[in-house]
């Protein structure tokens with residue numbers, strides 16, 4: 001673990017001037033275990049990717065000023081980067097495609113995504129979620145105290161960088177005690193990921209034997225963190241994933257590849273190569289790292305404007321190298337951003353990165369800008385308080 005931390009620090013330090021690179025085919029399996037752990041430590045987010053991510057939002061945000069309220073008209077999607085494989089529509093907050101759909105969920109994870117129109121001061125069931133990175137095992141309160149706290153504050157599901165439950169995932173480095181504490185409810189709240197094409201056959205088995213409610217197909221195929229994660233090109237991805245799309249999955253909804261640069265060309269090329277398989281996906285996933293709420297919203301509205309499709313933000317954080325939020329302004333960021341995302345009407349789920357105690361900062365961000373939802377002992381942080389409060393959930397305060 002020490003090794004992987006040191007290695008990750010070196011990579012993060014080295015990443016400040018690099019730019020995101022698109023490798024033809026990464027070589028995950030030939031990496032040493034240590035390297036693989038470092039890669040997954042923060043979902044492979046080097047500062048390079050995040051700078052890029054932030055830049056996209058900032059550029060789109062040129063000339064717009066906070067504070068909100070956010071004017072949707074002022075940020076009509078430009079649709080400059082995505083190619084032409086799908087509809088381009090005006091982003092409209094009032095009639096997201098997800099209303100009225102997705103209500104037939106029957107398995108254990110409760111999810112009433114039909115009710116995306118936010119009630120005053122509350123969020124739809126299933127909206128708040130989080131991410132557990134591979135350093136989750138360093139938190140003494142993980143998993144029991146951590147998950148109890150998160151649940152108390154309205155966090156529903158979580159994503160780990162794994163198709164397997166975490167006790168079967170060596171990268172998570174859980175102690176025997178921690179692994180033994182992974183309960184049925186905890187495991188059931190996981191939304192598994194087919195990380196790359198090497199997991200497709202396992203996923204076919206999963207659909208047959210133990211179908212999850214949702215299955216995300218690929219994590220950041222458009223970005224390789226310093227060559228440590230497997231980059232997948234759109235056309236081979238379409239051909240590889242056809243196996244899964246063609247597998248009967250009456251109980252499972254597919255989530256699109258979660259892209260680092262969702263408004264870049266990858267998704268358009270993918271949907272073209274798979275002959276319009278966009279209809280096979282319940283939602284399009286994207287990752288957003290941006291300390292500017294308006295920049296976050298711009299990335300989302302552009303994506304919706306291109307694809308007219310329900311959106312999941314499967315990694316959301318302000319953590320970037322240039323972020324200068326402190327505890328106070330972080331709470332403002334959260335209380336500003338969450339209601340505006342809800343107003344859009346088509347963002348079904350957000351996943352705050354991270355849920356575990358943040359023992360290393362994300363993406364060279366200052367510590368205060370890399371806000372975990374829990375402390376190491378599993379107790380809540382101000383960020384979790386703010387997130388819960390944005391959805392009207394205030395445990396520990398006197399409420400009726």
Ligand SMILES: *[C@@H]1O[C@H](CO)[C@@H](O)[C@H](O)[C@H]1NC(C)=O
Nearest residue numbers: 025026027028029030031198
């Ligand atoms: C990884 O690289 C080695 C050496 O170049 C090669 O033999 C192997 O086939 C590669 N594996 C994958 C999965 O690409």
Ligand SMILES: *[C@@H]1O[C@H](CO)[C@@H](O)[C@H](O)[C@H]1NC(C)=O
Nearest residue numbers: 087088089096097098308309
């Ligand atoms: C967007 O999606 C909705 C719901 O699926 C559909 O009713 C509408 O016609 C779509 N709009 C365009 C421009 O494709």
Ligand SMILES: *[C@@H]1O[C@H](CO)[C@@H](O)[C@H](O)[C@H]1NC(C)=O
Nearest residue numbers: 011014021023225226227228
């Ligand atoms: C990543 O791969 C590129 C191209 O092969 C290489 O130039 C670069 O040094 C690699 N970066 C790391 C950190 O290994």
Ligand SMILES: *[C@@H]1O[C@H](CO)[C@@H](O)[C@H](O)[C@H]1NC(C)=O
Nearest residue numbers: 324325326327328329330368
């Ligand atoms: C946080 O940042 C804001 C804006 O820069 C500043 O006004 C405030 O004093 C800071 N608070 C703390 C506790 O540093």
